[in-house]
Amino acid sequence: MALITRRGALTTAGAALAGVLAPPVGSAYATGNGHRPRPLWRAHAHNDYEHTRPLLDALDHRFGSLEADIFLVGDQLLVAHDPEDLDPARTLESLYLDPLAARVRANRGSVYRGHRRPLQLLIDIKTEGSSTYAELDRHLKRHRHLFTTYAHGRVHPGPVTAVISGDRAARVPMEAQRVRRAFYDGRLADLGSPAPASFIPLISDNWSNNFTWRGAGAFPEAERQKLRAIMDAAHSRGQRVRFWATPDLPGPERDALWAELLAADVDHLNTDDLSGLRAFLEAHDRT
Template sequence: MRSTISLLCTVTLFLPAGFCRGEAPALPRSLPQAHSHNDYEHDRPLLDALDRGFCNVEADVYLVDGKLLVAHDWIDLRPQRTLEALYLDPLKERIEKNGGKLFPGDQRLTLLIDFKSDGEKTYPVLAAILKKYEDLISGMHDGKWTPRQIDVIISGNRPIELVTNDKQRLAGLDGRVSDLDGVDSAEAIPLVSDNWSSHFEWRGDGEIPAEERRRLEAFVTKAHHQGRRLRFWGTPDTPEFWGVLQRAGVDVIGTDDLGALQRYFDRE
């Protein structure tokens, strides 16, 4: 095996930095705003996003026979496509291989888990699964919130009271714009996501109207003042629209086209 590696190092210039010295691959540049929408639909779920530096990925899950299966629609469920197999196990492996890190510095990964089945039944199963990865996941540790490499956030059919009342929880909740006027803490609701069309008429043609731009900036200011991040779904997948969101300070920008969004951020 060693001679094979030596030969490869002699004849090629395209191996990852550190490969010939037996070092772990270099961590990718992190893109904190980049969000892989419906990540599981890509050729390499999770891995395509991580290799591009995406710091936010989304997985839809259904509770089936005590397992959390990943798919957008019920008809697409497959028994081998579990949350552990597609996301948690690969994340654990990558963190271990990279000296306890997914990204450079203190950057963490947000794993947005969208409950498609009944939230009250799904959450206890998720909580039990996350417990097996407790050393990697931010949550309530010894009575206080401790940040770790992965922030799990529950969206979709959210069992709000069940989660907020769990004193050992390893997940937060995805809020809505209305939650910016609520009483729940940023630890309970660290991310606020909402449907763009519920608040804005502009769809990316021409300049965003001044009134809507001010409304967007007000949402951002309010979220940041509370220590929360802000995201919108149902937005056009174009560089022009991403630019409006970025300039307004929106924290999480989603896409189905990972390469295009990576190239957009690489222009900076």
């Protein structure tokens, strides 16, 4: 259940003000003594664009992964959860690609200064996958030095790794590319398939469709073993795992479920509550 109340789209003036209020690029996570806390690589900002300052709020909380939903409208990629929320001023370029490029330039080649590990940008396609991906590919090429790239059988890390989720029709054109600046978000059904981690580096699935436990009482041992088996299978192939539709209301049930995910070495914890997940991971000394 989302904690963020869906609001109307930001006006252009409001978006500009949000940018003015943002801390200087590259310094949002620095403390007064110059110490930079480690990025929280496990933290994933679900529906990031619904926060007051898309991208910037997640970066201020040091999240290592965030999610943007896109709709193809003409030749523009608009960011929203539902069609009625579409605003021509809220594009993937303006909310994510341009600010990330500026931040990487200011930070000398990384999203988090001093940390070369790529930020994960999960892009969820809401319109027809093949045509939307074709346009997205053109947008990613405009920022060719920003993104991790697959070229002729090799992966070349960049400051940001784009992973494509949503409409499954995007898979066909992606697999046909010999050079691409994006990777595919698999499902549990893809575990053990011939597709390598160089194409499917991430496995995401709905927690509620695969587990009955919601954090109340003891985690059933059969479900704990199922989770561990999933993680072993993914990690043996170099793939990471994320579950969505996990409990997200503050309280002992959410904490219990998050603790089990950490114990099983799940790679990304999904939330709308940026401060809540940051506090949890810091309390458990986990990044």
